[in-house]
Amino acid sequence: MKVEEKRTYQAVIGLEFHVHLATRTKMFCGCRVVYGDEPNTHTCPVCLGHPGTLPVVNEKAIELGVMAGRALNCEVSERAVFARKNYFYPDLPKGYQISQFDEPICTGGHLDVPVGDETVRVGITRLHLEEDAAKNVHVGESGRMHGSVGSLVDFNRGGTPLMEIVTEPDIPSPEAARATANHLKEIMRAIGVSEADMEKGQLRCDANVSIRNLDGSFGVKTELKNMNSFRFVERGLARELERQRDILDSGGKIEQSTLHYDPETDEVHELRSKEYAHDYRYFPEPDLMPLKLSEAWVREIEDRMPELPDEMRQRFVEEYGLSPYDAGVLTADRDLASYYEAVAAEVDPKQAANWISGDLRSLSNESGTEISDSGASPEHMIGLLQLVTDGSISRSAARDVLGTVFETGDSPSVIVEREGLSSVGGDELSGVVEGVISANPEEAERIRAGDKKVIGVLIGQVMKATRGNADGGRVREILLQKLGS
Amino acid sequence: MLELTASALAQKIRDREISAREAAETANHRVEEVEYRVNAFLTPTPYVALERAGRIDERLQNEGIQPWEGVPIAIKDVLSTRGVRTTCGSKILEDFTPIYDASALVNFGEDLVMVGKANMDEFAMGSSTENSAYGPTRNPWDPDRVPGGSSGGSAAAVAAGEGWWALGTDTGGSVRQPAALCGIVGLKPTYGRVSRYGLIAFGSSLDCIGPMTRDVRDAALLLQAIAGHDPLDSTTANAEVPDYLADLEGGVSGLRVGVVKELMDERIDAGVREVVERVVGELEAAGAEVGEASLPHAYYALEAYYIIAPAEISSNLARFDGVRYGLREPADGVHEMYRETREKGFGDEAKRRIMLGTYALSSGYYDAYYAQAQKVRTRMIGDFREALSSYDVLISPTSPSVAFEIGAKTDDPLAMYLQDICAVPASLAGIPAISVPGGLSEGLPVGVQLMSDHFTEPLLLRAARAAEEVADFEFSPRP
Ligand SMILES: [Zn+2]
Numbered sequence: 001m002k003v004e005e006k007r008t009y010q011a012v013i014g015l016e017f018h019v020h021l022a023t024r025t026k027m028f029c030g031c032r033v034v035y036g037d038e039p040n041t042h043t044c045p046v047c048l049g050h051p052g053t054l055p056v057v058n059e060k061a062i063e064l065g066v067m068a069g070r071a072l073n074c075e076v077s078e079r080a081v082f083a084r085k086n087y088f089y090p091d092l093p094k095g096y097q098i099s100q101f102d103e104p105i106c107t108g109g110h111l112d113v114p115v116g117d118e119t120v121r122v123g124i125t126r127l128h129l130e131e132d133a134a135k136n137v138h139v140g141e142s143g144r145m146h147g148s149v150g151s152l153v154d155f156n157r158g159g160t161p162l163m164e165i166v167t168e169p170d171i172p173s174p175e176a177a178r179a180t181a182n183h184l185k186e187i188m189r190a191i192g193v194s195e196a197d198m199e200k201g202q203l204r205c206d207a208n209v210s211i212r213n214l215d216g217s218f219g220v221k222t223e224l225k226n227m228n229s230f231r232f233v234e235r236g237l238a239r240e241l242e243r244q245r246d247i248l249d250s251g252g253k254i255e256q257s258t259l260h261y262d263p264e265t266d267e268v269h270e271l272r273s274k275e276y277a278h279d280y281r282y283f284p285e286p287d288l289m290p291l292k293l294s295e296a297w298v299r300e301i302e303d304r305m306p307e308l309p310d311e312m313r314q315r316f317v318e319e320y321g322l323s324p325y326d327a328g329v330l331t332a333d334r335d336l337a338s339y340y341e342a343v344a345a346e347v348d349p350k351q352a353a354n355w356i357s358g359d360l361r362s363l364s365n366e367s368g369t370e371i372s373d374s375g376a377s378p379e380h381m382i383g384l385l386q387l388v389t390d391g392s393i394s395r396s397a398a399r400d401v402l403g404t405v406f407e408t409g410d411s412p413s414v415i416v417e418r419e420g421l422s423s424v425g426g427d428e429l430s431g432v433v434e435g436v437i438s439a440n441p442e443e444a445e446r447i448r449a450g451d452k453k454v455i456g457v458l459i460g461q462v463m464k465a466t467r468g469n470a471d472g473g474r475v476r477e478i479l480l481q482k483l484g485s
Numbered sequence: 486m487l488e489l490t491a492s493a494l495a496q497k498i499r500d501r502e503i504s505a506r507e508a509a510e511t512a513n514h515r516v517e518e519v520e521y522r523v524n525a526f527l528t529p530t531p532y533v534a535l536e537r538a539g540r541i542d543e544r545l546q547n548e549g550i551q552p553w554e555g556v557p558i559a560i561k562d563v564l565s566t567r568g569v570r571t572t573c574g575s576k577i578l579e580d581f582t583p584i585y586d587a588s589a590l591v592n593f594g595e596d597l598v599m600v601g602k603a604n605m606d607e608f609a610m611g612s613s614t615e616n617s618a619y620g621p622t623r624n625p626w627d628p629d630r631v632p633g634g635s636s637g638g639s640a641a642a643v644a645a646g647e648g649w650w651a652l653g654t655d656t657g658g659s660v661r662q663p664a665a666l667c668g669i670v671g672l673k674p675t676y677g678r679v680s681r682y683g684l685i686a687f688g689s690s691l692d693c694i695g696p697m698t699r700d701v702r703d704a705a706l707l708l709q710a711i712a713g714h715d716p717l718d719s720t721t722a723n724a725e726v727p728d729y730l731a732d733l734e735g736g737v738s739g740l741r742v743g744v745v746k747e748l749m750d751e752r753i754d755a756g757v758r759e760v761v762e763r764v765v766g767e768l769e770a771a772g773a774e775v776g777e778a779s780l781p782h783a784y785y786a787l788e789a790y791y792i793i794a795p796a797e798i799s800s801n802l803a804r805f806d807g808v809r810y811g812l813r814e815p816a817d818g819v820h821e822m823y824r825e826t827r828e829k830g831f832g833d834e835a836k837r838r839i840m841l842g843t844y845a846l847s848s849g850y851y852d853a854y855y856a857q858a859q860k861v862r863t864r865m866i867g868d869f870r871e872a873l874s875s876y877d878v879l880i881s882p883t884s885p886s887v888a889f890e891i892g893a894k895t896d897d898p899l900a901m902y903l904q905d906i907c908a909v910p911a912s913l914a915g916i917p918a919i920s921v922p923g924g925l926s927e928g929l930p931v932g933v934q935l936m937s938d939h940f941t942e943p944l945l946l947r948a949a950r951a952a953e954e955v956a957d958f959e960f961s962p963r964p
Binding site for chain 2: 045048049050051052053054055056057084086088090093094095096146151153279281282283286287288289
């Protein structure tokens with residue numbers, strides 16, 4: 001044991017998310033929002049920052065922002081103001097980004113994040129709308145502007161609607177940070193505000209990280225950028241906390257700085273220190289009128305808002321009698337949840353939950369095929385579970401049938417017929433059981449006398465005789481009935 | 486033909502007494518004749534004018550034209566014109582050709598008979614057109630004097646008969662002051678009445694496109710052509726555009742006219758005050774109820790203006806970075822490229838205002854400057870609300886002096902800024918204001934400014950028409 005307790009470390013993490021809004025057009029012009037097209041094919045004088053052009057607010061973006069704010073339990077401002085954030089960069093055609101500063105559309109909410117068995121409440125400081133920058137492409141080996149042969153700008157992304165969500169520094173661990181990001185994604189997808197795919201850059205996450213001082217006050221924080229997957233959020237933060245700990249352990253001081261996480265080397269690098277902090281010279285955007293968000297309008301949006309994951313989870317527990325865990329699994333994915341609800345409407349909801357959260361999901365995971373892309377439609381699932389319920393096929397046979405349905409999309413009854421998987425039941429099964437009893441008089445007698453330990457032996461014999469096409473429970477039932485026990 | 490007003494010429498074109506093409510040829514000829522001594526245009530567009538005039542004549546044979554179409558016009562070079570070079574009087578846009586037309590021009594009609602793009606102070610910053618990167622425009626009344634600014638090219642073009650009317654832009658007097666100094670009418674409409682889309686921004690919360698014309702009727706007609714809500718400009722009013730010509734001859738009988746006392750003190754040249762007083766006297770004789778009005782914050786307005794406008798321009802000029810269009814000075818890194826391009830591309834006044842504005846918006850100074858200036862602006866609006874509750878129209882000089890000599894104020898920016906003192910209050914409040922020639926002082930024209938409440942242009946134009954009627958002034962192209 002070489003554990004040497006120097007001090008206890010308490011991480012203080014706040015996250016800042018940038019979420020691409022699922023609008024058809026850009027934030028301040030009519031250009032389509034399209035990713036992956038030929039560069040500079042979705043541009044106009046407005047999003048290219050041509051002289052004399054003016055922004056016009058995309059109402060749908062405001063609506064999605066309000067919806068997201070309400071889903072995060074935020075207060076929606078009656079009056080919100082766009083502001084200019086001034087700085088120079090080639091991907092910023094106007095030399096300023098239209099964003100929001102002291103009057104954002106939403107403030108003061110929270111998010112209850114399941115972390116392991118606990119729930120962590122993460123405060124939401126603010127939520128605001130802005131436009132995304134364009135994309136710089138650097139030609140040459142360095143891959144960065146410095147040292148490149150030349151740089152090109154693709155303005156397709158320029159001006160696309162972006163929502164910034166800032167949390168309070170309430171997050172106690174890298175694991176909780178990852179869970180927060182994940183939960184946020186879940187909510188954004190559920191209400192249709194964003195696809196929130198981190199790999200596609202639709203959800204970006206930066207963090208403020210510090211270690212609490214011994215007296216409980218906040219330590220000096222660093223800003224960590226470029227954690228572009230849920231995994232990297234956790235790993236990057238863990239790495240940065242380790243770095244801060246090492247500095248504190250060796251008696252050093254944390255310097256306020258902006259850091260960049262490199263997943264390849266699992267290291268953080270300094271991007272810029274405090275001396276290079278920008279003065280963005282925010283001021284109210286004179287080209288746009290302040291937004292007036294009436295209570296009635298906000299209510300109208302709330303009424304249209306789909307059920308939130310937390311609400312749905314609660315409902316699954318109450319309506320279908322599921323365990324919170326199963327309800328959590330089934331509601332984690334909106335498609336899976338509606339799949340489940342379609343099936344649960346026709347068959348026993350608990351049975352449906354077991355099959356869907358268990359067998360069906362593992363088939364999907366193993367094959368890498370989304371359930372919606374597989375042959376296992378809700379109708380087929382219902383058919384299969386009905387066959388199991390009425391004893392037509394055994395559980396183990398049903399598992400095989402599901403595998404085939406998943407792959408081929410054939411109906412379960414057709415597969416059962418084709419492959420002769422029909423459960424041995426009724427008179428036939430009864431006959432087999434009787435045969436086994438007569439072939440094993442000794443065991444039969446012991447059961448009659450009340451020793452049920454040997455019943456397994458007889459069940460095994462029956463299963464062998466039916467080549468597994470009998471329901472174990474049913475066989476047990478028949479045996480006990482015939483042996484008068 | 487050169488002596489006609491735009492309205493009269495428009496009527497003759499519709500009556501087919503004069504063809505649009507003849508009018509365009511006359512304008513082009515006049516440009517050739519006087520431009521060497523006026524320098525009103527940065528880019529004369531004789532072929533554009535002829536081609537579009539031809540289309541007007543064709544349409545006249547078929548579906549007809551709007552009442553304002555066919556009359557040759559000068560367009561300030563701050564308005565975006567598709568396919569025609571638009572420099573804003575700056576080196577940084579020397580070779581810049583826009584890909585779209587300003588909404589005001591689109592409203593006017595696609596066959597706008599444009600004589601040329603008119604000279605201006607760089608990015609509309611100045612009161613003399615001496616800040617143009619392409620040399621000053623000269624006042625047609627006296628080639629040694631400035632035409633005012635920043636729409637000095639537009640004003641001089643109209644005064645010299647290089648076209649019958651013009652469009653200028655007014656941020657803190659840039660339509661009204663040059664109109665006054667050149668002896669023409671200049672109208673700054675209510676903020677939000679005319680779309681700013683395509684007006685290359687100076688002070689976004691102040692900028693207005695306005696008519697610069699031979700008389701008040703022409704101003705009303707030109708406003709009619711360009712006004713209206715624009716879905717591309719969120720700051721335009723979604724309000725009906727009234728008929729600006731209907732009440733024009735209604736006179737001033739019973740109209741309450743307030744003379745702004747703060748703008749009639751010793752800071753205004755005596756000769757200028759005399760002209761204004763004479764016009765006011767005549768209006769009273771014509772039946773107006775004349776009294777004294779007060780705008781207590783008028784002088785603070787100038788200080789507030791010189792914080793708000795530079796703050797906005799410091800941000801508005803950031804897009805001129807050499808990356809996508811305009812001048813680019815090659816350099817080793819991107820920041821070096823920005824620095825070299827902007828160092829070479831912008832003139833002194835642009836740089837001065839960028840620095841002033843950047844400072845005013847900087848963290849730690851924002852509250853003391855920008856936020857404070859906005860409070861003054863609110864006070865100024867309050868002053869007007871108060872004054873306009875007692876009066877229908879307010880009167881003052883447009884400019885504290887007549888046209889001054891070229892070079893007289895170039896080394897003293899503060900003296901130059903004082904040129905705007907009478908014009909800036911209405912700009913800060915966003916109300917309409919018009920300058921009408923009231924007579925001469927030292928043989929040079931003096932402008933009388935009339936102001937009224939938001940969106941009351943019909944009333945303002947009616948009062949201005951009456952002032953024009955009583956003024957001791959007759960328009961005639963000079964020289
Ligand atoms: Zn666009």
